[in-house]
Amino acid sequence: MVHGYKGVKFQNWARTYGCCPEMYYQPTSVEEIREVLALARQQNKRVKVVGGGHSPSDIACTDGFMIHMGKMNRVLQVDTEKKQVTVEAGILLADLHPELGKHGLALSNLGAVSDVTAGGVIGSGTHNTGIKHGILATQVLNNLDSHLKKSEYFRFLWFPHSENVSVIYQDHTNKPPSSCANWFWDYAIGFYLLEFLLWVSTFLPGLVGWINRCFFWLLFTRKKESSNVSHKIFTYECRFKQHVQDWAIPREKTKEALLELKAMLEAHPKMVAHYPVEVRFTRGDDILLSPCFQRDSCYMNIIMYRPYGKDVPRLDYWLTYETIMKKVGGRPHWAKAHNCTRKDFEKMYPAFPKFCAIREKLDPTGMFLNAYLEKVFY
Ligand SMILES: Cc1cc2nc3c(=O)[nH]c(=O)nc-3n(C[C@H](O)[C@H](O)[C@H](O)COP(=O)(O)OP(=O)(O)OC[C@H]3O[C@@H](n4cnc5c(N)ncnc54)[C@H](O)[C@@H]3O)c2cc1C
Numbered sequence: 001m002v003h004g005y006k007g008v009k010f011q012n013w014a015r016t017y018g019c020c021p022e023m024y025y026q027p028t029s030v031e032e033i034r035e036v037l038a039l040a041r042q043q044n045k046r047v048k049v050v051g052g053g054h055s056p057s058d059i060a061c062t063d064g065f066m067i068h069m070g071k072m073n074r075v076l077q078v079d080t081e082k083k084q085v086t087v088e089a090g091i092l093l094a095d096l097h098p099e100l101g102k103h104g105l106a107l108s109n110l111g112a113v114s115d116v117t118a119g120g121v122i123g124s125g126t127h128n129t130g131i132k133h134g135i136l137a138t139q140v141l142n143n144l145d146s147h148l149k150k151s152e153y154f155r156f157l158w159f160p161h162s163e164n165v166s167v168i169y170q171d172h173t174n175k176p177p178s179s180c181a182n183w184f185w186d187y188a189i190g191f192y193l194l195e196f197l198l199w200v201s202t203f204l205p206g207l208v209g210w211i212n213r214c215f216f217w218l219l220f221t222r223k224k225e226s227s228n229v230s231h232k233i234f235t236y237e238c239r240f241k242q243h244v245q246d247w248a249i250p251r252e253k254t255k256e257a258l259l260e261l262k263a264m265l266e267a268h269p270k271m272v273a274h275y276p277v278e279v280r281f282t283r284g285d286d287i288l289l290s291p292c293f294q295r296d297s298c299y300m301n302i303i304m305y306r307p308y309g310k311d312v313p314r315l316d317y318w319l320t321y322e323t324i325m326k327k328v329g330g331r332p333h334w335a336k337a338h339n340c341t342r343k344d345f346e347k348m349y350p351a352f353p354k355f356c357a358i359r360e361k362l363d364p365t366g367m368f369l370n371a372y373l374e375k376v377f378y
Helices: 030-043 093-102 118-124 144-150 189-201 207-219 230-234 251-267 315-327 342-348 352-362 371-377
Strands: 023-025 047-050 065-068 075-079 084-087 155-158 165-168 242-250 277-282 297-305
Touching: 030 047, 030 065, 047 118, 075 093, 084 093, 093 118, 144 251, 189 207, 242 251, 242 315, 251 277, 251 297, 251 315, 297 315, 342 352, 342 371
Parallel strands: 023 065, 047 065
Antiparallel strands: 075 084, 155 165, 155 277, 242 297, 277 297
16 A cells, blocks of 8 residues: 655755645555555545756645655666667656666757656757757657657557567568468467357456457567568458458647547546557548648547457447547548448538538439448438
């Protein structure tokens, strides 16, 4: 149980602002943070996180619960190849610099002081200078733009109910075809096991998070492959029957939408989501009813398998996803499941009336309509 302190007085570094929080906590884990938040919710208290306390305003002040992040200051992972580092939010940049230095790495830009925390500089939009450099938050490790620039066919997969993401780069190559043998998948053992486990999880939904995490590790033992034909790279043998939704959202909304979906799953542990959430990117175009009409887009595909043909309840997950997609200006894939009608499409597509006029001229008697298209056009 996390211990809280009464009577602590907080002052910012410049001593220009201060406060007396009712309770002051220094959690050491995410679990302990959850405990504080649960208590705050129960007692109807406000919560404020504080990092290095260097903000020259009262932004970190509260008379409710204060969470000081100083004990969550570890470097969790360093990937020198990708130049990516995972840290806890309470780490002081002053402590991070020497850790990066050990691996020949450094922050590409930072503010004028280092007695500030990773969480603080990201949360407050800290910046320095250089027209090619964004604010510090743009260095955050899952920086989408740099991935998109790095690989011609970049995509990533998120494994719901976990923190696991698989990043997939695919590029043209002159190298001869090669592949990595992976007995687990090549002899279909993985598929049989997965289908069986998914079926079991229809009785024990709590297993799904565990399955997603396990299969993240099993799937990504496969590292590098090259091929001289595109269909061998882009297609795969899809052995499972499944329900899917796949909406195109403005590319810049990717992170917001994914984080909201993740937060919703965390807030509703009974809502089950099979892996993966596949995130792909496409260039904008000028095709009147293209989901990518006039904007670069991110397609966020969600999936629910049907192990041995059995439907797994998905309504809550489906509605949650659709609500988020609509909120960020999404447009559903025409071929995949959605509940949208003409009213929705009129809002989504600026050229919808133009398309309808063309359609009505070319098919005045509605000969080419079916039930699906009636929902779209009437
Ligand atoms: C001498 C000095 C020089 C500075 N130079 C620059 C500069 O060059 N460029 C610039 O842009 N700014 C500069 N700043 C401002 C400073 O970078 C920001 O105030 C920064 O937020 C301080 O980080 P901190 O860890 O002290 O955050 P705090 O002041 O403790 O908190 C700032 C905000 O971040 C939130 N926060 C902190 N940690 C977390 C977390 N883990 N999770 C969620 N939210 C969190 C807090 O709730 C608060 O809203 C300077 C400040 C000083 C005192």
